[in-house]
Amino acid sequence: MKHIHILWAVMLTFLTVLALPAHAARFNPKRTQKIASENDFVQLVENMANSMQPTAYIVFEKKMSPLFLKNLNRAMYFNHATHYYYYFRDNQIQVKFNFADSALLLAAYRNPKLRKKLTPEQKEALKIAEECIKKCVASAKKREDIVLFLHDEVAKLCEYDTGKPNQSCIRVLLHHKGDCGAYARTMYLFLSMLDIPCHVIQGENISGGPHCWNLVQFDSGRWYHVDSCKDDRFGGDKNPYKYFGLTDEQNRKFHIWDEEYFPATPIDK
Numbered sequence: 001m002k003h004i005h006i007l008w009a010v011m012l013t014f015l016t017v018l019a020l021p022a023h024a025a026r027f028n029p030k031r032t033q034k035i036a037s038e039n040d041f042v043q044l045v046e047n048m049a050n051s052m053q054p055t056a057y058i059v060f061e062k063k064m065s066p067l068f069l070k071n072l073n074r075a076m077y078f079n080h081a082t083h084y085y086y087y088f089r090d091n092q093i094q095v096k097f098n099f100a101d102s103a104l105l106l107a108a109y110r111n112p113k114l115r116k117k118l119t120p121e122q123k124e125a126l127k128i129a130e131e132c133i134k135k136c137v138a139s140a141k142k143r144e145d146i147v148l149f150l151h152d153e154v155a156k157l158c159e160y161d162t163g164k165p166n167q168s169c170i171r172v173l174l175h176h177k178g179d180c181g182a183y184a185r186t187m188y189l190f191l192s193m194l195d196i197p198c199h200v201i202q203g204e205n206i207s208g209g210p211h212c213w214n215l216v217q218f219d220s221g222r223w224y225h226v227d228s229c230k231d232d233r234f235g236g237d238k239n240p241y242k243y244f245g246l247t248d249e250q251n252r253k254f255h256i257w258d259e260e261y262f263p264a265t266p267i268d269k
Helices: 002-014 038-050 065-076 101-110 112-117 120-139 143-157 169-175 180-193 228-235
Strands: 032-035 055-060 081-089 092-099 198-205 210-217 223-226 244-246
Touching: 032 038, 038 055, 038 065, 038 092, 038 101, 065 081, 092 101, 101 112, 101 120, 101 169, 101 180, 120 143, 120 169, 120 180, 143 169, 143 180, 143 228, 143 244, 169 180, 180 198, 180 210, 180 228, 210 228
Parallel strands: 032 055
Antiparallel strands: 055 092, 081 092, 198 210, 210 223, 223 244
């Protein structure tokens, strides 16, 4: 039950969900995609992010319809969007995303044809990100070393901003300010540019209050928690890697998150 309450708190904090009357959404059968499994949904969301396509029309098989919201959350993993909206009409659903700037920069990095869709500010930020990646590739070869390099790079780039929450990696890259979400999304952008599997987790501090960090797949294929924001804010010279490479068991001392939605880490590191 505890995880269920956390999930709803996270959703209410970070997501906007609208249920409009049936006539509000007009569905074009030729544009409607059939979803028969969770993997179908995950792939759809990935494709939407990679092509900067904010809207999709979906028809679920009957067995999938009651699981719509659960599958949407799992498909997103909070990597791609800051908000989403959905509109029901029988078993048909229109989904719309407000993509995070990290998702837009990543899409343009992967597909140069999409760069024309970026604003001048976004293009400038992408250039800085590409320079960071070049430095990383020149300095580190093993995946754990790459993750460590980028963890340090984000900490160098960003100063924690105690003002209004702003999960913008562009603000980190151009103005060197950001909250925990900005750190996490910048890490996600960097790691994804190098095809290293990574998730943005939006959970809570064990002491209370929302917090964001990353879950990253290391060389072993195993997943570990990485929190560049807390290492930057609280690590200092004493222990700048206190929150780097944590297992689920270790991370539970500091954070609460809905573990059902993310890959499990090893029992022992």
